[in-house]
Amino acid sequence: MSRQIYINGQFFDSENAKISVYDHGLLYGDGVFEGMRIYGGKVFRLKEHLVRLEESGRAIGLPFPISMEQLAEDVNATVKKNAIEDGYIRLVVTRGSGPLGLDPFKCSDPQVIIIADSITLYPESFYENGLELVTASTIRNHPAALSPRIKSLNYLNNILAKMEGLKAGCVEALMLNHKGEVAECTGDNLFIVKNGRLSTPPVEAGILQGITRDAVLELAREAGIETSECPMTRHDIYVADECFLTGSAAEVIPAVKLDGRDIGDGNVGPITKKLNEAFRKLVRQ
Incomplete structure (x- = not known):
């Protein structure tokens, strides 16, 4: 079964989960993320991860389109949607799409992406x-x-x-x-x-x-x-x-x-x- 990827409040099959090629997260690395572990169906220290994510966003002047409370609910919903007991969450917030060039103030619609999957980092x-x-x-x-x-x-x-x-x-x-x-x-x-x-x-x-x-x-x-x-x-x-x-x-x-x-x-x-x-x-x- 295809993984269900969260993008801005909706779920998509992994092969259909897409963002704009003009997103400044892709073009310039302009965005922030968190990597989190799932144990027994629960995200380990989710609150601490979200605090760090918010601080990273504030440090680069990236306003989030949803509250941290809603984001926590959405992370947990993504875990449940994919029926993962033990795995990994990649939570990404990009600056959003905009014209070519570095100016972040010309960007709109920041993208919130949540991927829940398995991971094996080392043997x-x-x-x-x-x-x-x-x-x-x-x-x-x-x-x-x-x-x-x-x-x-x-x-x-x-x-x-x-x-x-x-x-x-x-x-x-x-x-x-x-x-x-x-x-x-x-x-x-x-x-x-x-x-x-x-x-x-x-x-x-x-x-x-x-x-x-x-x-x-x-x-x-x-x-x-x-x-x-x-x-x-x-x-x-x-x-x-x-x-x-x-x-x-x-x-x-x-x-x-x-x-x-x-x-x-x-x-x-x-x-x-x-x-x-x-x-x-x-x-x-």
Whole structure:
């Protein structure tokens, strides 16, 4: 059965779900989005995702055509319409169609698109044994140029770094910021464990403040694990005891090697396992 795609209050078969080729989301990457997980038929932390979406929209001066309350109802309706128990939501708001040229004030009818489907980001073996990372030469967007806190439709920065990782034989790549500090990976936030302490780069390092990232920090504190959000360099990862990544699509996935160097003993560590287990319980509550 064809997936039912939501566009501006109506559902369309996936093959008939269309927007204008003059939409500035397509032409210039002018729009915002959220990626959300579905567990047991419910969207995980929908409210937090919608708050971030609204803030991204406000940051680029994009007015939404419907309220956040209505959008929440429509997201849940899309999940129900597609009868998805465990899956993924891609919620997109574009600037809308307009004439050729950059002027966003000539655009009209912002498009609200909701896609509910399944997703497999990494092979299951990587969740069991950990994945290998390589540092990309492509740095994260300078925050004074385009804030990484805005989840915009322009992901070319991440895609170029992803290509570097794939060409190096790695499914993920580490991205540094303009200071040479660790920022995040191409689609995931990063954590390390050193001497029982959990650390992750701060928002000021030029990262997206991940919903899963925040959930893992909460779980760690509840478990009595000391946490910190602090600047770090690749050296901190090289000498860490453990490393893992978080993201809505990725969930919690261990990383056991960076730039050919084993992280810790090269195996998935106990704190990573503990937090992964706690996260899997959390999403089913």
